[in-house]
Amino acid sequence: MRELIKECKHCGIEFNANSRYKKKAGGYINECPDCTISLGTESSVRYRGVTTGDGKMACTQILKFDSEADAQAYVQTWNNNSGFNNRRSGGLNDIKFTKVGENAGNSNHKGKST
Numbered sequence: 663m664r665e666l667i668k669e670c671k672h673c674g675i676e677f678n679a680n681s682r683y684k685k686k687a688g689g690y691i692n693e694c695p696d697c698t699i700s701l702g703t704e705s706s707v708r709y710r711g712v713t714t715g716d717g718k719m720a721c722t723q724i725l726k727f728d729s730e731a732d733a734q735a736y737v738q739t740w741n742n743n744s745g746f747n748n749r750r751s752g753g754l755n756d757i758k759f760t761k762v763g764e765n766a767g768n769s770n771h772k773g774k775s776t
């Protein structure tokens with residue numbers, strides 16, 4: 663099959679999305695097999711990625727929860743809070759989680775210095 667080179671959204675490396683290794687690992691098209699396995703994005707339900715829209719680059723946070731219920735509650739609360747006016751408040755601190763990784767965007771858009 664033809665090679666399909668994608669850049670991993672987690673670690674930034676380029677990988678072949680049509681490789682057997684990637685097909686076996688599963689996960690999303692923009693996740694390399696290694697990240698799919700190490701983050702458990704294909705098989706585990708305890709990880710969630712949330713994205714903010716500040717700046718030119720999205721900020722992606724990968725969070726690990728103690729339980730599926732906590733993961734669901736967090737994502738629901740996050741979606742409620744980030745949907746309108748991009749507010750990031752209310753309820754998120756009530757849920758216990760571990761931040762696994764964060765790729766923070768640059769909020770200082772348009773090149774202005776602060």
Ligand SMILES: [Zn+2]
Nearest residue numbers: 670673694697
């Ligand atoms: Zn990766």
